[in-house]
Amino acid sequence: xxxxxxxxxxxxxxxxxxxxxxxxxxxxxxxxxxxxxxxxxxxxxxxxxxxxxxxxxxxxxxxxxxxxxxxxxxxxxxxxxxxxxxxxxxxxxxxxxxxxxxxxxxxxxxxxxxxxxxxxxxxxxxxxxxxxxxxxxxxxxxxxxxxxxxxxxxxxxxxxxxxxxxxxxxxxxxxxxxxxxxxxxxxxxxxxxxxxxxxxxxxxxxxxxxxxxxxxxxxxxxxxxxxxxxxxxxxxxxxxxxxxxxxxxxxxxxxxxxxxxxxxxxxxxxxxxxxxxxxxxxxxxxxxxxxxxxxxxxxxxxxxxxxxxxxxxxxxxxxxxxxxxxxxxxxxxxxxxxxxxxxxxxxxxxxxxxxxxxxxxxxxxxxxxxxxxxxxxxxxxxxxxxxxxxxxxxxxxxxxxxxxxxxxxxxxxxxxxxxxxxxxxxxxxxxxxxxxxxxxxxxxxxxxxxxxxxxxxxxxxxxxxxxxxxxxxxxxxxxxxxxxx
Numbered sequence: 001x002x003x004x005x006x007x008x009x010x011x012x013x014x015x016x017x018x019x020x021x022x023x024x025x026x027x028x029x030x031x032x033x034x035x036x037x038x039x040x041x042x043x044x045x046x047x048x049x050x051x052x053x054x055x056x057x058x059x060x061x062x063x064x065x066x067x068x069x070x071x072x073x074x075x076x077x078x079x080x081x082x083x084x085x086x087x088x089x090x091x092x093x094x095x096x097x098x099x100x101x102x103x104x105x106x107x108x109x110x111x112x113x114x115x116x117x118x119x120x121x122x123x124x125x126x127x128x129x130x131x132x133x134x135x136x137x138x139x140x141x142x143x144x145x146x147x148x149x150x151x152x153x154x155x156x157x158x159x160x161x162x163x164x165x166x167x168x169x170x171x172x173x174x175x176x177x178x179x180x181x182x183x184x185x186x187x188x189x190x191x192x193x194x195x196x197x198x199x200x201x202x203x204x205x206x207x208x209x210x211x212x213x214x215x216x217x218x219x220x221x222x223x224x225x226x227x228x229x230x231x232x233x234x235x236x237x238x239x240x241x242x243x244x245x246x247x248x249x250x251x252x253x254x255x256x257x258x259x260x261x262x263x264x265x266x267x268x269x270x271x272x273x274x275x276x277x278x279x280x281x282x283x284x285x286x287x288x289x290x291x292x293x294x295x296x297x298x299x300x301x302x303x304x305x306x307x308x309x310x311x312x313x314x315x316x317x318x319x320x321x322x323x324x325x326x327x328x329x330x331x332x333x334x335x336x337x338x339x340x341x342x343x344x345x346x347x348x349x350x351x352x353x354x355x356x357x358x359x360x361x362x363x364x365x366x367x368x369x370x371x372x373x374x375x376x377x378x379x380x381x382x383x384x385x386x387x388x389x390x391x392x393x394x395x396x397x398x399x400x401x402x403x404x405x406x407x408x409x410x411x412x413x414x415x416x417x418x419x420x421x422x423x424x425x426x427x428x429x430x431x432x433x434x435x436x437x438x439x440x441x442x443x444x445x446x447x448x449x450x451x452x453x454x455x456x457x458x459x460x461x462x463x464x465x466x467x468x469x470x471x472x473x474x475x476x477x478x479x480x481x482x483x484x485x
Contacts, residue, residue: 020453022068022438027449029055029427032442037086038427038449040440041097044143049431050097051440053449054078054086060449061097061114068438068451072116079123084110087138090145092164100145100162106135109147113165126167132158136193137200141220148198148218148225155189159225159243172241172248182234192216196231203270205432206347206412209388212268213343213360219269228267228274236267236276253294256285256301263338264359270346273297277344277357279337284308284330286344286357288399298399304331310401311357313392320385327389336389349410349456351397358390411437411454418454 029036035056042049047066052059056078063072084101091097092113101110112123133152138145147160155175161168179187199214201207203221215230225241233255240249255265256278262285265278272292278285284302289295302308308315308330315333316324327333340359347354365385394402409417412430415437419425428441436455443450 021450022453023064023070023451025062025070025073025449026447027053027060027442028447029053029442029444030057031055032426032444036427036442038429038440038442039086039089039099040429040431040438041089041091041140042431042433043091043095045091046095047433049438050089050091051429051449051451052086052089052097052099053427053442059099061116062449063116064451068453074114074116074119076114076119076121079112079121088140088145090140090162091143098145098162098165100138102135102138107132111162126162128160136198137218139200139220142222146220150190150193153190157241159241161243170243170246172246174239174248177239177248177250179229179237180232182232187231192229192231196229198227201268204348206410207268207345209343209345209356209358209360209390210362210386212345212356213266213341213358215266215341217267217269226269228269230266233262233265233278236274238269238274251291251294253289256287256299258283258285264340264342266341266343268344268346270353271348275344275346275355277342279334279342279359281334281338284334284337284357302330304329304334306330308333308391310393310403311391312394312401312403315389315391317387317389319387333389333391336387340387340389347410347412352402353395354410355393355395356390357393358388360386360388362386408457410456414454414456415439418452 032055037054039052040049049064049068051062051064053062054060058075058077061074061076062070065071084103086099087102088100089097096113096115098111098113101112103109107128109126110123111126112121114121128149131151131154133150136148136150136157138147140146145162149158149160151158156171156173159170159172161170174189177189179189179192181187193216196214196216198216198218199211200218200220201211203219217228219226223243225243227239227241229237235255236253238251238253240251253267253274253276255276258278258280260280260282262278262280265276267277268275269291272290274289274291276287276289282304286300287296288298290297300310315327317327317336318324327336337359340361342359345356363385364382396402415430418439419428424443424445425441426444428439431438431440436453438451438453440449440451
């Protein structure tokens with residue numbers, strides 16, 4: 001699935017495209033579109049930045065200090081990792097990185113440790129147990145690497161923690177919990193996450209609606225994993241997984257009560273709050289609840305005849321990544337929204353929270369061709385279609401909407417605008433640091449690996465943000481898979 005990025009289309013061409021290049025490094029990746037892989041990781045202890053750029057023959061390791069100056073470089077031949085995908089990294093206590101290369105069938109991981117000072121490497125294999133059914137997701141946290149997986153025929157999840165060359169397997173048991181739809185239909189935990197796959201959200205980062213509209217989501221905190229399940233239109237079922245104690249705690253949050261039956265509802269967790277949304281053709285409902293107490297912090301109900309006064313952008317409809325069309329009324333917005341999977345995405349930045357409300361759907365269309373006598377012809381094809389409606393809002397730290405405030409682009413807005421106007425960018429990665437974000441990518445024309453700095457706000461002489469006026473900027477555009485860490 002292509003990753004949708006929420007921002008407005010160009011209405012003006014008065015945009016300065018010059019950027020602040022923090023670093024560039026000559027690099028010649030063979031066939032980067034087919035075999036290229038790039039991964040960026042920040043060492044949370046030293047704040048060094050590691051870049052791993054690989055093709056099918058070699059891997060290039062670049063080490064930058066916290067000021068983004070190159071301090072070490074090592075190129076190693078690919079050893080026993082052909083036809084494998086680079087899925088993650090961990091940093092040992094000795095400061096040396098380990099890369100994790102997944103096999104095509106996800107039954108084995110090749111782990112390679114790189115010693116930058118001696119320019120050597122050492123590798124080993126990790127085989128998943130035969131009982132492992134499939135991998136849900138993988139992620140890095142606090143310099144460790146994790147794989148969350150499902151075990152066959154068991155009502156639990158397995159968390160593989162790779163730390164300092166060792167792997168500890170942790171189990172979270174869901175067999176004692178009940179899963180039931182609003183109609184009273186019982187579900188097993190296994191069928192629930194197989195039918196509605198768990199989608200990992202990025203805390204403190206941008207989550208587009210194609211991800212946020214998934215009804216089963218996970219959020220990784222320091223020592224906890226939060227799972228939110230919105231398969232029922234009546235409630236959000238939440239599980240808190242304690243990574244240290246392996247305890248699983250259940251919470252339930254009632255969804256807003258609608259006057260008319262709603263076919264779609266969802267939630268989003270952020271900063272100890274649960275944001276819930278429900279919609280039908282007649283009304284739009286939104287709640288914010290305290291995650292610990294369940295107390296309602298804010299609730300909003302909008303009918304189709306009302307004006308959504310808290311929005312900070314027009315109402316938009318977009319199909320197949322084409323230019324968004326403005327919807328003039330709430331009724332038209334709700335009519336389009338009711339057939340989609342609704343979602344809300346929240347990004348907290350400084351004292352304000354930036355929210356995107358809307359819905360998304362992607363479906364496969366078959367284009368059948370028939371030969372003589374209407375017999376099926378093998379020349380049929382399949383292609384994907386998508387549809388999204390959305391609008392933006394901004395809230396302050398008191399959970400009050402800021403409708404009159406001038407909306408400035410965030411660093412992520414500036415990054416994706418830059419990507420939309422530069423077609424020579426390949427294998428892009430985004431790393432969000434404390435005060436700014438960096439975009440790193442491979443320039444196939446210049447044969448260079450480039451790191452650029454982006455900050456929040458309009459263009460300024462000191463940082464080279466590309467957006468001079470947010471009226472030139474609009475939601476959304478589409479790019480290939482973009483990795484963020």
